[in-house]
Amino acid sequence: MAGQNTTTRTFSRPVKTAMALSVFVGCMVGVAYAAVPLYELFCRVTGFGGTTQVADVAPEAVSDRTIKVRFDGNVAAGLGWDLDPLVNEVEVPIGQVTEIFYRADNLTDQDTYGTATFNVSPPQAGIYFHKMHCFCFEMQHLEPSQGIDMGVVFFVDPEILDDPDNDRIDTITLSYTMFEADAPQEAETAALDTN
Known part of the structure; x- marks a missing residue:
């Protein structure tokens, strides 16, 4: 249709960086909680240590x-x-x-x-x-x-x-x-x- 304005939402570079860092921090927190059980499983399977x-x-x-x-x-x-x-x-x-x-x-x-x-x-x-x-x-x-x-x-x-x-x-x-x-x-x- 003529005259209709379509806009595409874009994020600025600082906002993208903040979002990427938030996802990264969330993933690292998840890995930290999983580290102890995964390490214990690794030790049991391999006899490590x-x-x-x-x-x-x-x-x-x-x-x-x-x-x-x-x-x-x-x-x-x-x-x-x-x-x-x-x-x-x-x-x-x-x-x-x-x-x-x-x-x-x-x-x-x-x-x-x-x-x-x-x-x-x-x-x-x-x-x-x-x-x-x-x-x-x-x-x-x-x-x-x-x-x-x-x-x-x-x-x-x-x-x-x-x-x-x-x-x-x-x-x-x-x-x-x-x-x-x-x-x-x-x-x-x-x-x-x-x-």
Whole structure:
């Protein structure tokens, strides 16, 4: 139609730059929130940094070759506990499911809560070290002067024998560090006390 004015909306360069920066910042915030879960997934899949694996089923075969597994316990500052393995070392056939225990003692006169982190050294052995049960999966509650024995069920995957990079590994160290944890809400406390 004659006489009709059609206009095209255009944005100035500063407005375009501001919009692009806003989108970029939004994407970076999203990546920051996803970084921790993605890093944890990466470590679990690759065993990076000595991260152990979780298994529901034991291997079908047990090797004649054995490997030493050493145990280490530490307590972070601020938590008045002792954490020690009941045995310092075991020698187990590769592929055999084994259970050992750690002892935690509350040295304070207060109810306290702790949670454990773990790693394996040498780090490249992490992908072959499988835990079937571990106290690190649960928050621990100790009353004043109370102690508790906590189990770890594990095996070393026979696939370690097929990895030429691990030919010289004859000892793996499993290390736990117990950290202070906040007391859970009432419903969570009731669930902990029934376990």
